[in-house]
Amino acid sequence: MSSIDENLAFSPATELRELILTREVSPIDITRLYLERINRLDPQLHSYLTVTSEIALEDARKAEQAVMAGEELGPLHGIPISIKDLQMTKGVRTTGGSLAYKDRIPEADCAVVERVLAAGAIMLGKTNSPEFGLLGANENRLGEPCRNPWNPERTSGGSSGGAAASIVAGLSSLATGGDGGGSIRIPASFNGIYGIKPTQGRVSNYSGVNSISAANYTSQQGPLTRTVRDSAVLLQVISGYDNRDPGSLRATVPDFESAVDRGIEGLRMGWSSDFGYASVDPEVKEVSEKAAMVFAELRCDVDDAGLKLDGAFDTWFKLFSLNAYLTQGHLLEDPDDPLSWYARWAIEEGSKVTGSDYARAVGERDRMIQQFADEFEKYDILLSPTMAVTAFSTDQYPQEIDGQDPYPNPAWGFLPFTHPINTIGFTAASIPCGFDSEGMPVGLHVIGRHGDEETVLAVSAAF
Structure with missing residues (x-):
């Protein structure tokens, strides 16, 4: 490998982009740097399920040739990226975190992968995920759990846990994730990085x-x-209408990168420490509340929000678990019994959801949308802790949070702030905002109106 500063593994992708465009850094060298670090460090972290070294180096050579030839380059040209293993990659193993699909080789890319590769990114591999994304931690039956680089005895969170670990450990420049109940924001909070769930x-x-x-x-x-x-920058690349997805927004995609530089003075912000129902670790509450008050110093108006949710988990989980049953219910009868304990539980719970249950859940979803819309009549942004706890041991879920039993159980009760935003379809991000007394990261949850990623990004960047 050519001489290259290893600290570049931790450089922002925007800086790497400029170094590549000005020919100060070769896409080949930066790709080799990440692959060498993956080979050396990932046996302790297990952030990747599959590493695509040969593909990455071949794509890096092509990227280098394009730079030298003066060709028109995409916004991610030559930037190494990790792809979540729930996202299909043509010709590359995609397990979905499941034994049932441990040898699956898709014949096509998903839309996200299509767009990042078309923008010039170089895929380093597929990152670890719990089975079908059905857990907020990162364990599955394919191997070791993905571990937190701040403390390898702790979880990276899930379901985009491998993605988050790959970023904080300097094993990738960018990472794709997905968020069905908090799966971008949970690992962002637990690992001390930035993650944003876009508008549905x-x-x-x-x-x-x-x-x-x-x-x-x-x-x-x-x-x-x-x-x-x-x-x-990455959100700009992957956003936009796709007629293959009936739920895809037809609205014009905003200029997200410009939003990062937008001023926030005078914004109205509502802070909630518990959404009116959640038990929260006292240290997490203290750190995140202090972070929220920073915006008052930035000349924003910060007040206590009166948001009080009721039955939020049950509403979300009926919608979430029924989809899991629809797509993976056939595995309940698989004689090889490939399912993890949590995937079996979630899929079985989905099988019990009746038509009337579903209709009530959709009605409750409408009510929650109205509740949040009422709050956004008063505020431009809502703030809360991202998580109720910091990252916990890979083999022990929180049995108690601030003296209360987690609802509905320890495996699902530590994410009371994230899943309501999935239910309503709004946008939200997690900003690293400090550490607890054991040195584990704490995240601040920044929630925006439907379609208003721009304000979320502006607020996040100002912090």
């Missing part, structure tokens, strides 16, 4: 395969990155 439909959910037609109220693809600007 902003990014195409076309999977690359023929699948059952089902309403998608909760799941959306998005970026995990070192900086807010990096997320804005």
Whole structure:
């Protein structure tokens, strides 16, 4: 490998982009740097399920040739990226975190992968995920759990846990993720990086395969990155209408990168420490509340929001688990019994959702949308802790949070702030805002109106 500063592995993608365009750094050298670090460090972290070294180096050579030839270059040209293993990649193993699909080789890319590769990004590999994204931690039956680089005894969070770990450990420049109940924001908070869940439909959910037609109220693809600007650049690339996804937004895609530089003085912000129902670790509450008050110093108006949610988990989980049953219910009868304990539980719960249950959940969703819309009549942004806890041990879920039993159980009760935003389809991000007394990152949750990623990005960048 040519001499290259290893610290470049932690440089923002926007800086790498400039170095590549000015021929100060070769796409080949930066790709080799990341691959060498993956080979050396990932056996301790397990952030990747598949590493595509040969493909990456071949694409890096082509990227180098294009630079030297003075060709028109895409916005991600030569930038190494990790792809979440729930996202289909043509010719590259895509397990979905499941033993049932451990040898699956898709015949087509999903929409997100199509767009990042067309923009010139170089795929390093597929990042670790819990089975079908059905958990907020990152364990599956394919191997070791993905570990948190701040403390390898702790979880990276899920379901985009491998994506987040790959960023914070310097094993990728950018990462794609997905968020059906918090799966971008959970690992962003646990690992101390930035992640944004776009408005529902902003990014195409076309999977690359023929699948059952089902309403998608909760799941959306998005970026995990070192900086807010990096997320804005990646979000710009992957956003936009796609007629293969019936839920895709037809609205013109905003200029997300310009939004990062927008002023925030005078914005009205509502802070909620609990959404009126959540138990939160006292340290997490203290750190995130102090972070929220920083915006008052930035000449924003910060007040206590009166938001009080009721039955939020049950509403979300009926919508979420029924989709899991529709797509993977056949595995309940698989004689090889490939399912993890949590995937089996979620899919079985989905099988119990009746038509009347579903109709009530959709009605409750409408009520929640109204509640948040009422808050946004008063505020431009809502703030909360991203998570109720910091990253916990890979083998022990929180049994108690601030003296209360997590609802509905320890495996699902630590994400009370994220899944309501999936239910309503609004946009939200997690900003790293400090650490607890054990040195684990804490995230601040920044929630915007439907379609208003621009203000979320502006607020995030100003912090």
